Amino acid sequence: MRKVMITMNWMVLALLALAMTAVAQQSASAPQNPQPVAATQPAPAAAQPGRAPSNLAAPTTMDQVVDRVILREKDLIKFLSPRTPIVETYLQDLTQDPQLGPIPHDDHYFLGRMDLSESIDRSDYLEGKGKDKDEGMEKHLLGGITKKFKFQYQPLGFSWMIFVDRNDFDRQHYDFRYVRREFLGDVRCLVFDLTPKKDAGRGRFLGRIWVEDQDFSIVRLNGTYARPSRNSYYFHMDSWRLNLIPGYWIPAYIYSEEGDFTAGAKNKIAFKAQTRMWGYNLKTTTANDELTNIRVDSVKDDTPTAQDATPLAAEREWQQQAEDNVIERLERAGLLAPEGDVDKILQTVVNNLEITNNIELPRPVRTRVLTTSPLETFSVGNTIVVSRGLIDVLPDEGSLAMVLAHELAHIVLGHNLGSQYAFNDRMLFSDEGTYQNLGFKHIPEEEAAADKKAIEMLKASPYAQKLDSAGLFIKALQARAPQLSALLQAHLGNNITENGTVTRMVQLGDSAPALDWNKLDQIAALPLGGRVKLNPWDDKVEIVKAQPVAITSVRDKMPFEVTPFFPRLTRYSTASAPAATTAAASTTTATANASPTPAN
Numbered sequence: 001m002r003k004v005m006i007t008m009n010w011m012v013l014a015l016l017a018l019a020m021t022a023v024a025q026q027s028a029s030a031p032q033n034p035q036p037v038a039a040t041q042p043a044p045a046a047a048q049p050g051r052a053p054s055n056l057a058a059p060t061t062m063d064q065v066v067d068r069v070i071l072r073e074k075d076l077i078k079f080l081s082p083r084t085p086i087v088e089t090y091l092q093d094l095t096q097d098p099q100l101g102p103i104p105h106d107d108h109y110f111l112g113r114m115d116l117s118e119s120i121d122r123s124d125y126l127e128g129k130g131k132d133k134d135e136g137m138e139k140h141l142l143g144g145i146t147k148k149f150k151f152q153y154q155p156l157g158f159s160w161m162i163f164v165d166r167n168d169f170d171r172q173h174y175d176f177r178y179v180r181r182e183f184l185g186d187v188r189c190l191v192f193d194l195t196p197k198k199d200a201g202r203g204r205f206l207g208r209i210w211v212e213d214q215d216f217s218i219v220r221l222n223g224t225y226a227r228p229s230r231n232s233y234y235f236h237m238d239s240w241r242l243n244l245i246p247g248y249w250i251p252a253y254i255y256s257e258e259g260d261f262t263a264g265a266k267n268k269i270a271f272k273a274q275t276r277m278w279g280y281n282l283k284t285t286t287a288n289d290e291l292t293n294i295r296v297d298s299v300k301d302d303t304p305t306a307q308d309a310t311p312l313a314a315e316r317e318w319q320q321q322a323e324d325n326v327i328e329r330l331e332r333a334g335l336l337a338p339e340g341d342v343d344k345i346l347q348t349v350v351n352n353l354e355i356t357n358n359i360e361l362p363r364p365v366r367t368r369v370l371t372t373s374p375l376e377t378f379s380v381g382n383t384i385v386v387s388r389g390l391i392d393v394l395p396d397e398g399s400l401a402m403v404l405a406h407e408l409a410h411i412v413l414g415h416n417l418g419s420q421y422a423f424n425d426r427m428l429f430s431d432e433g434t435y436q437n438l439g440f441k442h443i444p445e446e447e448a449a450a451d452k453k454a455i456e457m458l459k460a461s462p463y464a465q466k467l468d469s470a471g472l473f474i475k476a477l478q479a480r481a482p483q484l485s486a487l488l489q490a491h492l493g494n495n496i497t498e499n500g501t502v503t504r505m506v507q508l509g510d511s512a513p514a515l516d517w518n519k520l521d522q523i524a525a526l527p528l529g530g531r532v533k534l535n536p537w538d539d540k541v542e543i544v545k546a547q548p549v550a551i552t553s554v555r556d557k558m559p560f561e562v563t564p565f566f567p568r569l570t571r572y573s574t575a576s577a578p579a580a581t582t583a584a585a586s587t588t589t590a591t592a593n594a595s596p597t598p599a600n
């Protein structure tokens, strides 16, 4: 029997789930001795989890350490070469608001697969249209933008910043200067400043690297590329890696920022961008193994006595088959996280809505998380899908209930989409073709009906008293929508806005209190990255564990904005596979006080 959890707050639930995981992990790791956080002397690289499988003796001089760093980096490049992770860059162009500080005035979104085999190449999930179309500019520009005709962001540039130097990371091209030891999270690091040698050529890394002090893998790089050509500009980056599998630190996050808002500055470029990599463990699909890989789903015969399906039962099985096909295909393309703890939180909210509204459905409603940043939801069969970015920016459980109620209303009203995907031939496409081959957009009449039904359900639910915050979220979205068209462009479901105007659940916005950026205790929407953490290796999502940081000025709010990354680095341990906590942005009440380190 399901129970109503009326009083249970979303975050409390999340913390509970995490506490349970922690207990489980503790008991699992109890027999082992805890490893010292940072051994002064590198221990023999034998059977320790997270250690590189090498038999090399511990270096005794700094020169030997540098040799090892170079060796480890080349080893990582080789290790990653057969892989084709997903790379997503979300960029906000900034303008100076006298009161709010730098705020977004336009945005750009790139999503693709990186091919790390020979050099670094990428193929995009998004069709070559709209404002971010690649107009045949210098495609292979590293980490920068071209300014031949106008400023043009190069998605490949962001991808490039995962390695120091793909081809020539060695003593012939770089000078290494040891700076000091420093902890990043739980990991003690050696810090080096890198400068390219005089004749090293263009596009060489200039900046600082952090190297963990057991195997000497690079865990963070912060700087830029030196000597741009006349028609290009290299931007600054802060690139982080996570120890998600034994022996390797996997590139996970890159933060980039440009812009000078000091008095009298005349720099035309001002933006901040987050690049995330995931799907390292995805299968590479070629046209050939596409056909052998495809799993033809058959409907399970789980009825106790074999019986023929009535026409209605057949219709439902058909929809179930379509739903299973779509979910499986999206997961295989790296666009849907495997089922996990975040789903349990979403499902509890759905249950609360269902029970208080006496909704009885023939099959349970499931929820899943899209791994991408743009704010979107859709449902296929009885599965509700919500994007990672949307969960990030929702301020509380009431606003989450609003989002889920709209999709639940579609299901309750029988607005089924996607039954065409019960035909398995329609699942035969390349991962990059996902957005061209799948779509779950309702007609405007169904959208209006779902909004109406959703508000009815919310008013009869435990969330009836919490709809002010949901309405404030709609208002904040409306205030920023004209500047955030890329973040608000849905790729599979219905848009939440049309031409800069919010179209979903507007009634709740109308009845909400006035939006006031100056009120420090009014948090209408959160920055991106503050809620959901995505594991780049296995695509699992979990709720970020972060202490709330008090908001002290209106500029701390940063609704819908990107912020720097500051993951808490930890070494891989067999007891807990996801090995890092992103304190990238914020929690319910606040924004982490993390400012980008200037590269100099």
Ligand SMILES: [Zn+2]
Pocket: 406, 407, 410, 442, 446, 447, 450, 494
């Ligand atoms: Zn809808």
